[in-house]
Amino acid sequence: MTLIFKNHSFKYEIEAVCKLFFPVRPFYFLMISDIDTFTEPEGDYSFLALSESEKEAEAYVKTRINSRISEKSSKLSKDSREYRHDCEYALCRLLFLTLCELTGLAPEWGMLTGVRPVKLVASMEKSGLSAEEIKGRLAERYFVSESKSALALKTLSVQRSVGPLPKNSVSLYVSVPFCPSRCAYCSFVSQTVGSFLRLIPEYTERLCDEILYTSRIVNNLGLKLDTVYFGGGTPTALEAKDLEKIMRKISACFDISALREYTVEAGRPDTVTAEKLNVIKNNGGNRVSVNPQTLHQNVLDAIGRRHTVEQFFEAYSLAKSAGFDAVNVDLIAGLPGDSLEGFEESLNGVIGLKSENITVHALSIKRSADLMHSENTSADGGEVSKMISNSCNLLIESGYSPYYLYRQKNQLGNQENVGWTVPGRAGIYNINMMDELQTVLSVGAGGVTKLVAGERKITRLMNPKYPLEYIRKFEETVLPRKAEAENRLKDMLKTGKINVE
């Protein structure tokens, strides 16, 4: 599809709106100015023009899809303090309306393309809007459906019930980017343990060094460690002795006595053993995640996830008997080979286990995943929207509430991922990380340290992505970033803002 811009260059947001309707199509961009004449290209296109006079401007959009045309325009005042932003919004809005008309689709999150709807709702609430006014604003300005607005508002209210962040607190993210094998739908930077086995001892050493440096920052500045989260990859892909070494390093370097939560993802059931769970439990872990994604073997096989449904039940039961405060279970809606009924069976199966947390993802087809060109990829997402809305009803009826919510690019049916919880067990790290409420210090390859100096002041410091690069460039890239994080944190402490209050 060709996107022709006249007198502006709002490429990022305009492409994001188009992707709501055509998630895997390539887009070609053409910039023209006032002196150029517009010539219709072949095939589907959208022509987005801005024309300005002294006092006002006009946004104009003409879109052609499958030979059908829709045209819309609107006027804008040039007096507005946010004039550039108003122009961008007007063009996106007109484009969205033409695409709804020509495709017959009505995305439930409307033209909201950002990943954090709850953050938007929270800022509306902060500006004094009531729940009804927020719903009205979401519908009017962004075309968000009633049910998605209600979901975002409910999620925010559950988050509020978790209580405020402890003063001067930070969380620690530990990246373990290894997996026993690669699943077909995955686009995370994770390496298979088999081929990278030789790296693990050195990776563990470097990770422990980085934990030490990070703890010095936290301790020197008098910060409090609030939560710890081991993610990946699959942290339990490590052997029990390596996992223990890392966890012991954390308890030796930090004061973990006041942690509100300590999660270790044990995502792949085929990596879970009683020995590893004991290591987690004995070293302070109180929450684990064991993820089947589906309870149907044919679907697991279709997505190249090399474990069995039985292995999930065994791993889950081991995690339950280990006595963690919370066990999370992940499911994905929209997997190849699954159906509406099949997904509901999986969900009922998981609900029947009474796990404290259940996370329901809508499949996201990312660029690097093997499923990118699958015929299952369509903007309306086939049955995914129905799967997601049924899951909301079923989980609410079963006593669960949404506690965090985020969206990804290219998510089937433009749906979302939602973490559900029984009362009092919401995953604290997930809330604070996803809505960017708390400073997170990350260690390990691919780790991103997020310094949150208030709602709109977030600095990201990235570690090298791959384990080999992380090991080799530890001194020249990882350590200088630690020093930068420390300096920035000192400044943040002076202003009293190291989190969103």
Ligand code: SF4
């Ligand atoms: S276990 Fe998770 S992180 Fe690892 S390859 Fe599969 S989907 Fe990706």
